[in-house]
Amino acid sequence: MLNTGSKPSAQQQLNLLLCIMTLDKLREVTLSELRDSVARYRDRVKLVCRTRGSPPPRVHWLKDGLPLQPRRGLRIQHKRRRSKVVISSARSEDSGRYECVAESTSGHRASLAAQLLVVQDMRNPPTTTAAWLRQEQPCPIAGDFCMNGGTCLFFETVGEPACRCAEGFTGLRCETKDVISTGSVYNRHRAPFSCKLGLSTSYYC
Numbered sequence: 001m002l003n004t005g006s007k008p009s010a011q012q013q014l015n016l017l018l019c020i021m022t023l024d025k026l027r028e029v030t031l032s033e034l035r036d037s038v039a040r041y042r043d044r045v046k047l048v049c050r051t052r053g054s055p056p057p058r059v060h061w062l063k064d065g066l067p068l069q070p071r072r073g074l075r076i077q078h079k080r081r082r083s084k085v086v087i088s089s090a091r092s093e094d095s096g097r098y099e100c101v102a103e104s105t106s107g108h109r110a111s112l113a114a115q116l117l118v119v120q121d122m123r124n125p126p127t128t129t130a131a132w133l134r135q136e137q138p139c140p141i142a143g144d145f146c147m148n149g150g151t152c153l154f155f156e157t158v159g160e161p162a163c164r165c166a167e168g169f170t171g172l173r174c175e176t177k178d179v180i181s182t183g184s185v186y187n188r189h190r191a192p193f194s195c196k197l198g199l200s201t202s203y204y205c
Contacts (some may be wrong), residue, residue, distance in 0.1 A: 025154045029053035031112040038117045038145065038161070045087040049100030049112060052081070056111075057102035059083040062095045113157045117161065150174030 051057050054118045061068040061076060061083070068085065070076050074094075075086045083102075087094055099113040145152045146163035150173070153162055165174035 027052065027054040027108075029057045029104050029108040029110040031100055031102055031110050034098070034100050034112045034114045036117075038119060039087075039090045041091065041118060041120050042089045043118075045085075045090045045094070045116065045118075047085040047087075047098050047100075047114065049083045049102075050081060051083065051102050053102070053104050053108060055104050055106060057104040057108070058160055059100060059102045061085055062099040062101060065099075068098070090121070093109050094118050107173075108201045119161065119177065146174050147171075148174045 015037075030052045031049055033048050036046070037045070039045045049059065049061075051059060059078060068074075068076065073088045075088075077084050077086060083100060085098060095116055095118045097113055097115055099107070099111055101111045103109045105172045145161060146165070149166035150163040150169065153164060163172065163174045165171070168177060170176050
């Protein structure tokens with residue numbers, strides 16, 4: 001008959017100690033660094049996901065909710081504490097929601113997602129911009145895409161964002177102080193809604 005009042009054996013004590021030490025070393029999986037980004041067409045893009053956890057988790061990637069597979073021009077590199085997606089020459093179809101999913105053998109799981117937007121070169125924009133103004137939509141990029149008080153808008157026609165810069169600023173993201181501009185470039189003798197779209201995708205009315 002088993003004596004429940006007896007002391008645990010040395011082996012049982014050792015097993016219990018090892019169990020406690022193992023549980024103490026287990027850490028939940030946490031992810032960091034991956035964030036929303038904008039890249040120009042044909043730029044080299046790196047999406048980095050840093051992991052923490054014990055045991056080290058295994059990572060896989062999703063794009064728009066589907067498993068992301070390596071292909072020509074797109075590599076997925078895994079290291080002990082980091083995983084990254086490398087796109088050698090970004091294209092418009094690379095735009096989307098990228099999600100880093102990490103799972104450990106202890107059952108811990110975490111995920112982190114970010115939006116990538118690939119924009120076209122705007123050196124030769126359409127000349128008629130009235131249609132553009134009618135297609136303004138909220139910017140799909142979270143955070144402060146436009147700097148210095150600029151307003152981010154999205155044009156469905158070209159599938160990319162643009163910044164309506166505050167007076168005195170210019171640039172793709174309104175990052176440059178415009179020392180030349182002294183105000184609006186709107187010409188009263190021109191037709192309504194005739195706006196000029198600059199090289200930096202900013203426009204002034």
